Amino acid sequence: MRAGTQRVAPGSWGSHRSIAAAVRGAEAGAVITVQSGTYTENLVLDKDVTLIAKGVVRLVAPRGPAVTVHAGRAELRGFALISPAPREPGVLVRGGEPVLRDCEITGGRVEVAGAAAPVLSGCSVRQAEGAAVRLTGTSRTTLDRLTVGGCAGDGLVVEDEAAAELTDSLVDGATGRGVVVAAGAHAELTRCEIRDSGRAAVLVEGHATAVLRATRLYEAGGRGVWTRGTAGRVTGPAGDGFRTAGAGGEAARGEVSQGVRLHDCEIFRTAGGGVLAEDGSAVLLDGCHIHHTTGAAVLVTGEALAELVSVRAVDCADTALVVSATARAAARDCTFARTGANGLYATGDAEVALTGCTVRDTAYTAVHLGGAARVTVTDGAVGGSAEYGVRVTERAELLADGCEVNDVELAGVSVEGGDAALRDCRIDGGREGVRLSTTHRPLLAGCAVTAGGETGVRVGPGTGARLEDVTVTGGITGLLLEEDSTAVVTGGEVRESRGSGVVVRAGARPAVHGLTVASAAKNALYVEEGGAGRYEDCHFTKSRFPAVYAGARSRFELRRCVVDGTDTDLLRDADAEVYAVDCHVADVAEPLLPTLAAPLSPGVGAAPTGRPNLPSTGAGSPGAGSAEGAGGAEADGSAEARLEELHAELGRLVGLDGVKRDVVTLTKLMQMVKVRQDAGLAPPPLSRHLVFAGNAGTGKTTVARLYGGFLAALGLLSRGHLVEADRGDLVGEYVGHTAPKTTAVFRRALGGVLFIDEAYSLVPQGQLSDFGAEAVSTLVKLMEDHRDEVVVIVAGYPNEMNRLLESNAGLASRFTRTLHFDDYSAPELVRIVEHQATSHEYTLAPETAAALHDYFATVPRGEQFGNGRSARQVFQRMTERHAQRVAELGLSVADLAAADDGLLTALLPADLPPAEAL
Numbered sequence: 001m002r003a004g005t006q007r008v009a010p011g012s013w014g015s016h017r018s019i020a021a022a023v024r025g026a027e028a029g030a031v032i033t034v035q036s037g038t039y040t041e042n043l044v045l046d047k048d049v050t051l052i053a054k055g056v057v058r059l060v061a062p063r064g065p066a067v068t069v070h071a072g073r074a075e076l077r078g079f080a081l082i083s084p085a086p087r088e089p090g091v092l093v094r095g096g097e098p099v100l101r102d103c104e105i106t107g108g109r110v111e112v113a114g115a116a117a118p119v120l121s122g123c124s125v126r127q128a129e130g131a132a133v134r135l136t137g138t139s140r141t142t143l144d145r146l147t148v149g150g151c152a153g154d155g156l157v158v159e160d161e162a163a164a165e166l167t168d169s170l171v172d173g174a175t176g177r178g179v180v181v182a183a184g185a186h187a188e189l190t191r192c193e194i195r196d197s198g199r200a201a202v203l204v205e206g207h208a209t210a211v212l213r214a215t216r217l218y219e220a221g222g223r224g225v226w227t228r229g230t231a232g233r234v235t236g237p238a239g240d241g242f243r244t245a246g247a248g249g250e251a252a253r254g255e256v257s258q259g260v261r262l263h264d265c266e267i268f269r270t271a272g273g274g275v276l277a278e279d280g281s282a283v284l285l286d287g288c289h290i291h292h293t294t295g296a297a298v299l300v301t302g303e304a305l306a307e308l309v310s311v312r313a314v315d316c317a318d319t320a321l322v323v324s325a326t327a328r329a330a331a332r333d334c335t336f337a338r339t340g341a342n343g344l345y346a347t348g349d350a351e352v353a354l355t356g357c358t359v360r361d362t363a364y365t366a367v368h369l370g371g372a373a374r375v376t377v378t379d380g381a382v383g384g385s386a387e388y389g390v391r392v393t394e395r396a397e398l399l400a401d402g403c404e405v406n407d408v409e410l411a412g413v414s415v416e417g418g419d420a421a422l423r424d425c426r427i428d429g430g431r432e433g434v435r436l437s438t439t440h441r442p443l444l445a446g447c448a449v450t451a452g453g454e455t456g457v458r459v460g461p462g463t464g465a466r467l468e469d470v471t472v473t474g475g476i477t478g479l480l481l482e483e484d485s486t487a488v489v490t491g492g493e494v495r496e497s498r499g500s501g502v503v504v505r506a507g508a509r510p511a512v513h514g515l516t517v518a519s520a521a522k523n524a525l526y527v528e529e530g531g532a533g534r535y536e537d538c539h540f541t542k543s544r545f546p547a548v549y550a551g552a553r554s555r556f557e558l559r560r561c562v563v564d565g566t567d568t569d570l571l572r573d574a575d576a577e578v579y580a581v582d583c584h585v586a587d588v589a590e591p592l593l594p595t596l597a598a599p600l601s602p603g604v605g606a607a608p609t610g611r612p613n614l615p616s617t618g619a620g621s622p623g624a625g626s627a628e629g630a631g632g633a634e635a636d637g638s639a640e641a642r643l644e645e646l647h648a649e650l651g652r653l654v655g656l657d658g659v660k661r662d663v664v665t666l667t668k669l670m671q672m673v674k675v676r677q678d679a680g681l682a683p684p685p686l687s688r689h690l691v692f693a694g695n696a697g698t699g700k701t702t703v704a705r706l707y708g709g710f711l712a713a714l715g716l717l718s719r720g721h722l723v724e725a726d727r728g729d730l731v732g733e734y735v736g737h738t739a740p741k742t743t744a745v746f747r748r749a750l751g752g753v754l755f756i757d758e759a760y761s762l763v764p765q766g767q768l769s770d771f772g773a774e775a776v777s778t779l780v781k782l783m784e785d786h787r788d789e790v791v792v793i794v795a796g797y798p799n800e801m802n803r804l805l806e807s808n809a810g811l812a813s814r815f816t817r818t819l820h821f822d823d824y825s826a827p828e829l830v831r832i833v834e835h836q837a838t839s840h841e842y843t844l845a846p847e848t849a850a851a852l853h854d855y856f857a858t859v860p861r862g863e864q865f866g867n868g869r870s871a872r873q874v875f876q877r878m879t880e881r882h883a884q885r886v887a888e889l890g891l892s893v894a895d896l897a898a899a900d901d902g903l904l905t906a907l908l909p910a911d912l913p914p915a916e917a918l
Contacts, residue, residue, distance in 0.1 A: 009035040019043055019051065019059065028072075034079075043067045045074040045098065053078035060084075065092040065108065069116070075099040083108025086129040086152070093118045093139075112139045112162070119144070126150045132174065135162040135185070142167075149173055155197065158185040158208070166192055174198065178220070181208040189215045200226040201270070204260045204281070212262045223276045224267035224293070227260045227304075230280040259283055259305075268292045274313065277304040277327070284309070291315040297336075300327040300350075307331075314338050320359075323350040323373070330355075337361050343382070346373035346396070353378070360384040366408070369396035369418060374740055376400075383407040389427070392418035392438075397744060400425050411435040411458075412449070415442050419747060422447055432458055433475065436465045441750045444470045451475030456494065459485045459508075464719060464751055467492060474498070478520070481508040481533075486718050486751060495519050501543070504556075506530030509718070518542055524566075527554040529573075534559070541565045548593075550576035558583055558593065569593045642713040643667070650706050654835070654868070655828040656699055662819050663703065667710050674714050687816050688716070689783065691805070692795035694821025697867030700795045701755060703819070708753035711791060718789075721752035727761040730775040738771045742778040746790070753791045760800035763807040773807070780810035824867045826856040832871040833878075842879065843905050851909035877913035885911065 008022045009015040012035070016022035020041050022032045028048045036055030040062055051074070058080045059066050065088070066081040073096065081103060083090030090108025091100070093116045102122040109128040112118055117140040124147040125132045132151040135141050135158045146169040148155045155171035158164045159182040166189045171178045178194035178201040181187045187204075190213045194201040201217035204210045204227040217224045259282030266289045267274045273295030277283040282305040290297040290313045297313035299322045300306040306323075308331040313320040320336035321344045323329045328351040335358045336343040343359035346352045347370040354377045359366045361384035368388075369375050372395040379402045382389045389405035389412040392398045396418035405412040405427045412429035413422065419440035425447045427433050433449035436442045437460025445468040449456050456472035459465045461483045470492040472478040478494035481487050484507040493516040494501040501517035501524045504510060510533040517524035517540050524540035527533070529551040535558050540547040542565035550556070550572035557579045563569040564586040570593055572578055585591035647667075650660055670688075688711065692700040705722045712720025725745045732738035746754060756762075762772035783792055794804065794815065805812040824832070830852045837844050844852070855874070886903060 004030070006030055006032040007035070008032060008039075010037065023047070023049055023051075044070065045072060046070040046096070047072045048074065050075040051077065051079070056080065058082060061090070061108075065089045066105075067091045069093045069096050069098045069118070071096040073097045073099070075101065076103055077101045078103065080104045080106065082106050086127055090125075090128070109134055111136070112141050113137045114139060117141070120146055123147070124149065129153050131155075131157040131180075132171075133157065134159075135164050136160045137162060139163070141165070143169055145169060147172070151175070154178070154180050155194070156180070156187075157182070158187045159183045160185060163187070166190070168192065170195065172196055177201070177203045177222075178217070179203070180205075181210045182206050183208060186210065189213065191215065193218075195219055197221060200224070200272070201267075202226070203228075205229045209258050210260045212260075212265050214264045215262070216266045216268075218266070218268045218270070220270040220272070222270070223272040223274070223295070224270045224290070225260065225262065225275045225283070227275075227277045227281040227283050228279045228302075262286065262288050264288065266290075270294065273297065273299050273318070274316070275299070276301075277306050278302040279304060282306070285311045287311070289314075293317065296320070296322045296341075297339075298322070298329075299324075300329045301325045302327060305329070308334050310334065312337075316340065319343070319345045319364075320362075321345070321352075323352050324348045324371075325350065328352070331357050333357065335360075337384075339363060342366065342368045343385075344368065344375075345370075346375050347371040348373065350374070352376070354380050356380065358382075362386070365389070365391045367391070368393075369398055370394050371396060373397070374399075377403050379403065381405075383428075385409065388412070388414045389429070390414070392416065392420050394418060395744075397740070398422070405429070415440075419744060421445075426450075429453070429456075432456075433472065434458070436460055436463050438463055439748060440464075440744075441466060441747050444468070446470070449473070451478075455480045456497070458482065459487045461485060463487070466490075471495070472497075477501075477503045478517070479503070481505060481510050483507045484509075486510070487512075488718075489513065489515050491515065493518065497521060500524070500526035500545075500549075501540075502526065504528060504531040504533055504554075507532075509533055510535075511718070513537055515539075516541070520544070523547065523549045523571075524563075525549070527551055527556055527576075529553055532556050536560055538562070539564075540569075546571035547588075548572075548578075550578050552576060554578075557581070560584075561593070562586070563588060563591075563593060643710065646706055646709045646713065650703075653699060653702065654831045655824050656703070656821065659699075659703055659819050659821055662817075663707060663710070666707075666817075667714075670711060670714050670716055674716065687814060689792045689814050689817075690794075691801055691815050691818040692793055692821060693798040693801045693818050694795070695797060695823055695867060697869035697871075698821035698823065699868060700821055701757070703821075704753055704755040704793045704795070707793070708791065712752075717751055717753075717791065719751035721749075722755055723749040723752060724755050724757065726757050727772065727775075730756070730779075731762065731771045738774040739778045742775045743782065746779065746782045746786075749792075750786060750789050753793060755793045755795065758796045759794035760796045760804040763804055776804075776808045776811055780808060780814065783814055784810075824871070826853050829856040829867075829871045829874075832868055833875045836872060836875040837907065840875075840879070841905060842882075842907050843902070844907055848907055848909050848911075851912055855912055874913065878907050878911040881911040881913060882907055 006022045007015045010017045031050045033052050034057045038058040040060045060082045089111040090105045091110045093112045097117045099119045105125045110133045112135045114137045119142040121144040128151045130153040132148045133156045139162045141164045143166045148171045152175050154176040155174035155178045157180045162185045164187045169192045172195045175198040178197035181204045184207045186209045188211045192215045194217045196219045199222040201220040202225045206229040261284040264287040268291045270293045274290035274293040274297040276299045279302045284307045286309045293316040296318045297316040297320045301324045304327045306329040311334040314337045317340040319341040320339045323346045325348045330353045333356045337360040339362045341364045343362045343366040345368045350373045352375045356379045358381045365388040366382045366385040367390040369392045374397045376399045381404045383406040385408040388410050389408040392415045398420040400422045403425045409430045411432040412427040414435040421443040423445045428450040431453035433451040433456045435458045441464045443466045448471045450473045456475040456478045458480045464486040467489045472494045476499040478497040478501045481504045483505050487510045489512040491514045495518040497520045500522040501520035504527045512535045514537045520543040522545040524543040524547045526549045531554045533556045538561045540563045546568035547563045547566045548570045552573040552575045555577040559581045561583045569585050569588045580593045583593040708720040711717040730742045
């Protein structure tokens with residue numbers, strides 16, 4: 001009975017009594033039919049045979065696997081395979097290429113090992129424990145129309161270097177994970193359903209990869225898809241790695257070629273989030289629909305990478321897209337809507353790019369940036385928020401281009417402590433259109449802002465915003481410039497304000513050029529008490545109140561401005577000072593501006609000649625009114641007083657005689673530059689950037705601050721503030737990180753001084769591929785682009801600074817002047833301690849000063865010696881030793897109070913610390 005078809009039918013003549021007997025007697029290629037019945041045996045297959053069940057055939061294993069395959073192309077059709085041990089294999093495939101069709105495996109798992117390549121078609125696995133299907137080794141398994149149900153543990157586990165292809169299958173009710181792909185395995189799921197898993201529906205970890213197509217994952221007790229480990233690689237169009245927004249603001253784009261890829265999948269009703277990518281994993285979501293998740297629809301964290309294309313993340317109880325830590329995400333043509341929290345929340349050092357995306361109907365702010373996140377939004381639509389449309393906080397950065405923000409309760413865009421650049425955006429705010437309140441210098445260019453509530457654009461206290469060709473419509477106030485702000489406004493229009501068009505508060509020093517203010521219900525320009533600024537080539541038209549109002553002690557300048565369509569061109573307080581040059585008035589009943597050639601003060605009739613006491617215009621070209629010519633806050637008289645204060649403060653510094661002479665010389669040169677500019681002459685060639693060469697503690701930071709003050713007092717810098725930075729602030733940790741970090745620090749310094757301490761660390765000796773070189777190149781370009789808006793001072797040890805300048809020709813050409821800070825002598829260090837003592841109400845006896853001199857003359861001056869810093873440390877140690885000495889006298893508080901003042905204030909030679917204490 002070896003040829004053709006064999007038959008298994010116990011009790012029938014000419015038939016085999018057992019399946020195993022039929023297999024042993026069959027030739028390769030034989031077909032074995034098995035009649036209905038229950039067969040208690042273990043079947044071992046190692047040859048090419050086909051077994052076909054006729055009726056209900058139950059193969060019950062007395063122990064171990066019901067079927068074990070070692071080799072060959074065996075095929076089983078229609079069998080019920082039953083195992084007595086749910087945590088053990090019911091079907092074990094160790095080799096070969098077997099096929100199981102329409103089989104039911106109950107009570108044990110399917111396990112594939114080695115290099116086997118089985119096919120399971122139309123099969124089911126039930127009542128297994130631990131894992132229903134486990135694929136290991138280098139096996140390659142095809143699973144078609146598989147059903148996994150009623151299993152305690154994971155549904156499908158693919159691990160080692162195994163691969164699985166799952167099509168039109170259902171994993172239902174796994175108490176653990178629905179599908180697990182681990183180690184270096186790979187799985188592809190097409191038109192599958194992963195339903196009602198106790199934990200994550202799909203987990204991909206380690207170096208594993210997975211592709212899901214048209215697959216539904218729902219009713220999971222945990223996340224829909226969870227990917228972790230180092231799985232994935234992301235390549236860009238040019239093969240240069242994943243790219244998010246660079247310094248120029250280009251949108252992120254990339255292609256996840258490995259990792260986890262989901263195409264046209266649906267994830268919903270999960271108790272956790274929809275998709276979690278963490279560690280170093282990568283995930284692509286293409287055409288997916290994620291909804292009704294309890295946690296975030298998509299969460300990308302750690303060092304993970306994510307790309308979302310045409311994704312709908314909606315109706316989730318939390319945020320639609322969260323990107324945190326150092327993760328990076330790019331979304332294109334996606335919709336994030338109807339969320340219980342934010343639409344996008346980015347924090348940490350995350351980088352996110354949204355292109356053509358819609359973010360709507362959020363319970364919290366639609367797009368929220370925190371930490372040091374960097375987000376680019378291009379051609380997007382944001383709205384329907386119960387809070388803000390876009391909110392930037394902490395040290396985050398926003399680059400927005402061609403976006404639309406509308407239908408929000410609070411501000412359309414709010415920048416609070418971070419930085420932002422918005423170009424060609426349409427912003428319709430609720431309470432406010434745009435709110436800017438930050439130490440950075442945010443930019444609005446070509447934007448249209450509409451406000452239904454209080455303010456169109458609010459520039460907060462101390463904020464140095466730039467507005468270029470911005471149109472503001474509505475609001476009680478169109479443009480509000482708050483206390484001490486230094487906005488630069490170029491072009492644009494403010495119209496139809498329900499109050500005043502532009503309001504300038506006390507201490508604000510705007511530079512406004514070419515702005516039109518039309519149809520204000522009150523004043524076109526309202527300068528409050530103590531306000532200032534310079535307004536050039538502006539057009540104030542059709543205001544119902546006087547076009548320009550000057551409050552008490554306000555002092556500002558109008559050049560080549562036009563006023564028409566109003567009853568009164570100027571209304572001013574008696575203490576106000578207004579200077580008008582070449583202004584034109586039309587259709588005004590009682591024009592006043594054309595008669596003002598000097599400050600208008602009480603009792604002044606004809607205008608005197610000469611330059612009035614008005615805010616200086618900065619270092620821009622004469623009459624330009626550009627950002628480079630942003631006016632300072634000081635009038636000429638006040639500037640002179642401020643210069644005197646700065647010279648006095650410089651003179652009080654201990655030592656540094658050569659540095660002081662150099663600063664005074666530079667100040668005189670800068671004054672000449674200012675005089676030539678005011679006279680309409682070209683400034684002489686002069687680099688304001690400096691090298692401070694000297695050891696630690698020699699006063700470099702203090703002199704840098706004073707230098708910025710000098711330039712601000714002369715009107716050559718708009719603010720003169722000092723921004724300190726070092727290598728850690730400028731140099732990133734990975735490719736593409738350095739330029740944005742350097743640019744962010746540089747933008748904070750605009751209008752002032754950027755002081756880079758230990759600047760030589762940007763070019764470490766012997767490290768040719770260090771990212772510091774990129775920081776230097778970025779600085780050189782920024783210094784060229786903003787040559788009149790910032791001063792850069794690089795500082796460090798003298799020998800090391802030469803190496804820095806030699807590292808970049810552009811750097812060397814911009815730093816042509818070096819100020820040398822010599823170490824303090826012993827007498828100078830004594831003077832520093834004496835100054836500290838006076839400031840803190842201590843006295844030094846003559847013998848103490850002599851002891852201090854000997855102390856500083858003999859103290860070792862190694863790498864740990866900090867010059868002035870060491871002197872201050874000595875003073876602090878002396879006060880500590882003095883306190884201990886007095887305490888050891890054992891006097892009561894009352895006795896101390898009644899004691900001679902010298903006991904509490906006099907520092908003695910005994911209070912000097914040992915030299916090694918420095």
